[in-house]
Amino acid sequence: MIKFDRFELDNGLKVIIHKDKTTPIVAINIVYNVGARDEMPEKTGFAHLFEHLMFGGSVNIPSYDTPLQKIGGSNNAFTNNDITNYYLTLPKQNIETGFWLESDRMLSLAFSPKSLEVQRSVVIEEFKQRYLNQPYGDVYLLLRPLAYKHHPYQWATIGKEISHIENATLKDVKDFFYKHYAPNNAVLVVAGDVETSEIRILADKWFGGIQKRNIAKRNLPIEPKQTEARKLTVKRDVPFDAIYKAFHMCAKTHPDYYATDLVSDILSNGNSSRLYQRLVKEKQLFSEINAYIMGSVDAGLFIFSGKLIDGVKMEDAENAIQNEINLIKSEVVSNEELNKLKNKVESALRFSEITALNKAMNLAFAELIGDANNVNKEIDNYLAVTPEEINKVANDIFREENSSTLYYLRINN
Amino acid sequence: MQELDRNIQPHTYPIDKIDFIQAKKKVLANGIPLYYLNAGDQDVIKIDFIFEAGTKYQNYPLIATTTNSLLSEGTKSYTSAQIAEKLDFYGAFLQKSTDRDSASVTIYSLSKHFCNVSEILEEIIKYPTFPQKELDNYLLKQKQRFIVDSSKVKTMAQRKFTNVTFGEKHPYGSTAKLEDFENVKQKQLLGFFNRLYSVNNLKIVLSGKIDNNIISIIENKFSDNWNNSIKVEIDTEISNNIADKVILVEKKDAVQSAIRIGKLLFNKLHPDYFGMTVLNTVFGGYFGSRLMTNIREDKGYTYGIGSGIVSLKDAGFFTIVSEVGSDVCRNALDEIYIELEKIKVEIIEEDELNTVKNYMLGEIIRTFDGPFAMSDSFIALLEYDLSYDYITKYIETIKNIKAEELNKLANKYFNKADFLEVVAGKY
Numbered sequence: 001m002i003k004f005d006r007f008e009l010d011n012g013l014k015v016i017i018h019k020d021k022t023t024p025i026v027a028i029n030i031v032y033n034v035g036a037r038d039e040m041p042e043k044t045g046f047a048h049l050f051e052h053l054m055f056g057g058s059v060n061i062p063s064y065d066t067p068l069q070k071i072g073g074s075n076n077a078f079t080n081n082d083i084t085n086y087y088l089t090l091p092k093q094n095i096e097t098g099f100w101l102e103s104d105r106m107l108s109l110a111f112s113p114k115s116l117e118v119q120r121s122v123v124i125e126e127f128k129q130r131y132l133n134q135p136y137g138d139v140y141l142l143l144r145p146l147a148y149k150h151h152p153y154q155w156a157t158i159g160k161e162i163s164h165i166e167n168a169t170l171k172d173v174k175d176f177f178y179k180h181y182a183p184n185n186a187v188l189v190v191a192g193d194v195e196t197s198e199i200r201i202l203a204d205k206w207f208g209g210i211q212k213r214n215i216a217k218r219n220l221p222i223e224p225k226q227t228e229a230r231k232l233t234v235k236r237d238v239p240f241d242a243i244y245k246a247f248h249m250c251a252k253t254h255p256d257y258y259a260t261d262l263v264s265d266i267l268s269n270g271n272s273s274r275l276y277q278r279l280v281k282e283k284q285l286f287s288e289i290n291a292y293i294m295g296s297v298d299a300g301l302f303i304f305s306g307k308l309i310d311g312v313k314m315e316d317a318e319n320a321i322q323n324e325i326n327l328i329k330s331e332v333v334s335n336e337e338l339n340k341l342k343n344k345v346e347s348a349l350r351f352s353e354i355t356a357l358n359k360a361m362n363l364a365f366a367e368l369i370g371d372a373n374n375v376n377k378e379i380d381n382y383l384a385v386t387p388e389e390i391n392k393v394a395n396d397i398f399r400e401e402n403s404s405t406l407y408y409l410r411i412n413n
Numbered sequence: 414m415q416e417l418d419r420n421i422q423p424h425t426y427p428i429d430k431i432d433f434i435q436a437k438k439k440v441l442a443n444g445i446p447l448y449y450l451n452a453g454d455q456d457v458i459k460i461d462f463i464f465e466a467g468t469k470y471q472n473y474p475l476i477a478t479t480t481n482s483l484l485s486e487g488t489k490s491y492t493s494a495q496i497a498e499k500l501d502f503y504g505a506f507l508q509k510s511t512d513r514d515s516a517s518v519t520i521y522s523l524s525k526h527f528c529n530v531s532e533i534l535e536e537i538i539k540y541p542t543f544p545q546k547e548l549d550n551y552l553l554k555q556k557q558r559f560i561v562d563s564s565k566v567k568t569m570a571q572r573k574f575t576n577v578t579f580g581e582k583h584p585y586g587s588t589a590k591l592e593d594f595e596n597v598k599q600k601q602l603l604g605f606f607n608r609l610y611s612v613n614n615l616k617i618v619l620s621g622k623i624d625n626n627i628i629s630i631i632e633n634k635f636s637d638n639w640n641n642s643i644k645v646e647i648d649t650e651i652s653n654n655i656a657d658k659v660i661l662v663e664k665k666d667a668v669q670s671a672i673r674i675g676k677l678l679f680n681k682l683h684p685d686y687f688g689m690t691v692l693n694t695v696f697g698g699y700f701g702s703r704l705m706t707n708i709r710e711d712k713g714y715t716y717g718i719g720s721g722i723v724s725l726k727d728a729g730f731f732t733i734v735s736e737v738g739s740d741v742c743r744n745a746l747d748e749i750y751i752e753l754e755k756i757k758v759e760i761i762e763e764d765e766l767n768t769v770k771n772y773m774l775g776e777i778i779r780t781f782d783g784p785f786a787m788s789d790s791f792i793a794l795l796e797y798d799l800s801y802d803y804i805t806k807y808i809e810t811i812k813n814i815k816a817e818e819l820n821k822l823a824n825k826y827f828n829k830a831d832f833l834e835v836v837a838g839k840y
Contacts, residue, residue: 022454024432025782060419069701070768071425072775091778096423104419121713125669129716129736133669135564209417237666239560271497281494281550287557307561309553340502347504347523350457355783 001376002359005196006367009203011212012184016363016372017199018191020356025089026192027357028098030106031364034180035082036159037152037220037298045159048079049123049168050176054086056115058105071097079157082297083368089357092193096202103206106186109177116170123165127158135238139305139408146232147246147301147404151223182213187367191360223248223299229400233407240287243317244406245304247397252297253370258381259389260293260397264302265341266333266390267291267324272340274324285312285320297369302397314407328394332387345382428774431808433781435801436618436791439628442636443612449619449628450791453784456524458621460631461792462538466516466609469584469727470647473601474593479551480602480610481509481516486547489540493547496533505530507537513585514726515796516609524622531630538610539639543602556594563591567736569662569837570671577660577833578677578730580653585728611640616795620788649727651677655833662837670742670838674749675732676831680724682797685822687810689731692819693722694769696756697733701768703752704733714738714745726796731826739839746836750829757823761816773811777804 004018039046054077055064068075073090090098131137140156148154159165188207190199226248250256268275268291275289289306308317352358366374436448471477485500485507486493500507503526508519518537522530562568572588579586617631679686690698697704697720704718718735737745780790794803 020454022452023782024778065701066768067422069699069772069775072428072771072778074700074772074775074779089779089782091428091775093426093428097425100419100423107419118710118713122709122716125714125736125738126716128668128738133566133667133736135561205417237564239564240557270501272494272501277494277497280554284550284553287554307557310557340498343504343526344501345504347506347521350455350523351506351521354453354455354457354785 002353002363004363004372006372007200009183009208011208011210012182013203013207013210014187014367015199015203016187016189016367017194017196018189018356018359018363019194019196020191020359021193023192023356024091025356026092026095026098026190026194027087027089027355027360028095028102029085029087029189029191029357029360029364030102031083031085031187031368032181033185033368034084035080036155036157037081038180038218039152039155041152041155042164043168043172044155044161044164045123045157046164046168046172046176047084048157048159049119049165050173051077051079051084051086052119052123053109053115053173054105056112056119057110058101059108059110061101061104062110064101064105067097068101073098081153081157083365085361085364087357087361095190095192095194099202099206102188103210106181106183106207107210111170111174113170116168116173120165120168123158124162127162127165131156131158136236136242136408138236139242139244139406142232142234143244143246143303143404143406146230146406147248148223150221151298152220153223153296153298153300178213180215182215183207183210184212185215187364189360189364189367191356191363220298226402226404230404231407232405233409235409235411238408238410240310241308241312241314241317241410242408243304243306243308243314243321244408245318245321246301246404247303247399247402249293249300249302249397251299252295256389256393256396259385259393260302262338262341262345262382262385263328263390263394263397264291264293265344266328266337269341269344274328278324279306279320283320284309285317289321314409318405325394325398329391329398332391335387338385338387338390342383342385346379349379428771428778431774431778431781433787433790436620436788441632443638445612445615445617445635447617447619447628447631448791448795449623450784450788451621451623452787453621456622458522458524458527458619458623458627459785459788460520460522460534460620461618461788462518463616463618463792463795464516464610465514465614465644466605467512467514468587469513469649470609470644471605473596474587474589475597476601476605477516478511479548479555479597480543480605481511481518483543483547483551483602484509484518484541485537486551487542487544488536489542490536491533493544496537499533500530503530524627527627528630531634535634538635541606543599543606545599548597548599548602552594552597556591559589559591559594566664566667566669566671566837569664570673570835573660573662573837574673574675574732574833574835577655577835578653578675579651579728583651583653584647584649585725586653607640608642609644611642611644612638613641614644618788618792618795620784651728658830658832659834660836661840662835664838667739667838669736670739670836670840672735672737672742672745672749673732673835674832675730676833678722678729678731678826680726680729680797681799683729685826686722686724686729687807688814688818688822689722689826690807691769691773691811691814692756692822693720693731694773695761695765695819696720696752699769699772701772703756704735704749707752708735708737708745708748712741712744712748714741714748718745742836742838742840746834753827753829753832757820757827760820763816766816766819770811774808777808
């Protein structure tokens with residue numbers, strides 16, 4: 001149970017405080033309700049490039065990092081398809097510096113041309129390092145546009161292609177800021193040995209004066225129901241063949257979400273899971289195989305990904321996955337197997353509540369998409385899932401016409 | 414209301430005191446030291462079994478990691494599948510890891526299931542059987558992973574750097590080769606296990622919600638003499654002459670090249686270690702470091718660059734690590750050497766040094782954030798038989814060291830002629 005206090009400033013900024021007396025560190029987390037799904041199709045990779053620019057100086061403070069490092073703080077950020085999340089940890093006596101820095105970059109940025117030029121290069125190097133110069137690095141650049149034809153989840157956070165990042169202008173950057181960055185489009189969480197009254201004063205002082213901005217209501221294209229199976233084959237300079245299979249599934253806030261997550265756990269969470277025991281250990285078809293859900297806010301993907309053992313035929317590998325799919329569709333899972341996975345989920349949730357920073361992130365994201373208190377309901381939502389529900393969602397999702405399959409073959413095949 | 418001046422940083426307070434909970438010690442009847450750290454408010458437990466059984470003790474490649482990895486793949490009473498089933502049923506997470514000096518088994522468990530989990534733990538630690546079928550399956554998977562890894566420029570550079578720095582024959586310098594996967598025998602694993610996974614070569618560390626009940630579970634299970642062998646120390650003397658100090662491992666189609674530049678240094682027991690840690694932080698040890706500021710934040714040649722001092726039980730080395738655009742690789746190398754020269758010639762300015770000092774003190778606080786972080790910090794001391802005084806001295810050095818001393822260290826240890834440069838990819 002994560003206890004917290006919550007209030008909202010007049011400008012719409014939501015503030016959450018979690019008191020944890022056991023840690024010498026205070027964690028501050030700000031999540032903005034903007035991600036790669038909010039980009040235009042011809043300007044992708046922008047939310048992430050923008051995250052880099054948030055460290056390039058704000059309207060009154062030339063450097064974000066230096067004053068923070070000077071008081072023993074540390075920070076980072078990440079962008080995904082749904083959100084952009086900024087976080088920092090600092091010794092509790094210097095918490096006000098965190099408020100000063102975060103509020104100033106919410107107020108406005110320096111919009112320095114040099115920062116844009118440099119971060120453009122840095123992000124291009126990131127694109128190369130993580131997606132182009134790694135074996136199997138471009139899988140999601142291929143699988144997303146295969147599975148999504150309308151919804152912006154069809155591109156990865158890094159962007160569709162390097163040219164979109166190359167072509168970003170300072171005007172684009174400014175427009176993006178005023179369109180998405182605002183107190184009324186963010187959640188601030190403070191976790192650590194702090195008092196709500198003290199945070200209230202700091203929040204009023206530093207964030208209270210920032211004007212509310214007009215944030216257009218998000219109106220994204222809905223992905224129509226997929227009606228026929230899609231397949232794509234690519235050849236790459238990799239040592240082994242691989243297969244990726246994506247099925248459309250529900251959104252994170254949908255009641256079926258928890259049963260769907262447990263389906264992925266039955267298949268592949270832990271060494272006792274079905275895919276590992278049967279396809280890796282018994283049949284020795286894959287060197288590794290996983291089933292997982294993307295966990296996205298809008299309707300997401302349930303993905304199988306496997307690397308084949310050298311010499312195994314793609315057809316046999318795919319049939320083996322299909323057999324497991326057929327099994328979970330036709331036979332209701334036993335209570336014992338389901339309880340095992342529920343125990344595992346409970347344990348994973350407990351271990352995610354160890355550090356102040358993790359708790360702060362969990363609270364911020366839950367509040368942004370609905371209600372911070374949902375973090376405390378998660379476990380009950382999983383425990384309530386019945387074997388029949390598991391069977392129902394498996395049948396809903398695992399239909400051939402709902403699938404997109406990527407055959408990722410090595411060149412000399 | 415008074416006008417808010419956003420140009421001025423709010424009043425800051427120095428970090429004068431760092432509080433943390435210390436581990437306590439108890440010796441089991443068979444002599445195993447048991448350390449426990451009761452901290453945190455969640456009902457969770459982490460237990461580490463640390464054996465001095467790292468890769469430096471192996472007589473053949475891959476034996477140390479394979480032995481460690483197969484501990485849970487079949488024991489006297491349970492099959493691999495049964496162990497997996499039981500651990501998953503109790504929601505426990507098992508981690509096994511092997512480095513050059515030690516090998517460990519770590520379990521994360523909810524307190525309420527710890528008693529059940531410990532039954533399996535006892536089997537894994539005392540009675541593994543290394544079944545041939547499991548060994549074959551493991552090698553099949555690992556060999557493929559090895560091949561995938563070998564195609565990454567980062568791995569290419571790292572392996573070459575290790576081989577050349579220590580010499581390929583040195584216990585710290587050898588890395589596995591593809592053909593080694595064909596030669597791992599069950600007999601070798603049993604031999605390695607019997608030789609090194611003994612009562613005399615083990616330390617146990619408990620952290621989280623630890624009470625007398627938890628401690629007595631461990632005492633009941635691990636106080637007998639199940640394996641009494643005595644480890645023979647090995648020779649780790651380095652006698653290595655590096656003939657060629659600039660090495661290119663070519664990969665023609667690489668869009669980025671991996672860089673490793675470094676040299677042998679010393680481990681954390683050396684009197685200059687603390688000072689060099691401060692110098693390293695200025696140079697390449699944090700986001701605001703000179704390498705990051707110049708090569709990422711000014712030139713945009715890379716997504717990340719850093720440097721570090723790696724401390725091993727019997728040696729240590731310094732390395733600079735990055736992946737940079739192949740088209741700007743030469744420029745990046747030039748800039749690295751410019752920074753190396755600059756830190757020798759110019760005295761570090763007060764303001765920069767203060768930033769680094771405070772950043773480092775903040776990092777120390779972060780290494781004591783929560784029970785598991787505290788236990789990891791403690792284990793890092795334990796490996797070198799150090800007490801918490803070491804941290805006190807480290808904090809004192811950070812606070813008091815002068816720019817002039819750092820300059821002397823830079824001139825003593827940062828001579829370009831001593832550095833080995835490895836690039837994997839293309840220029």
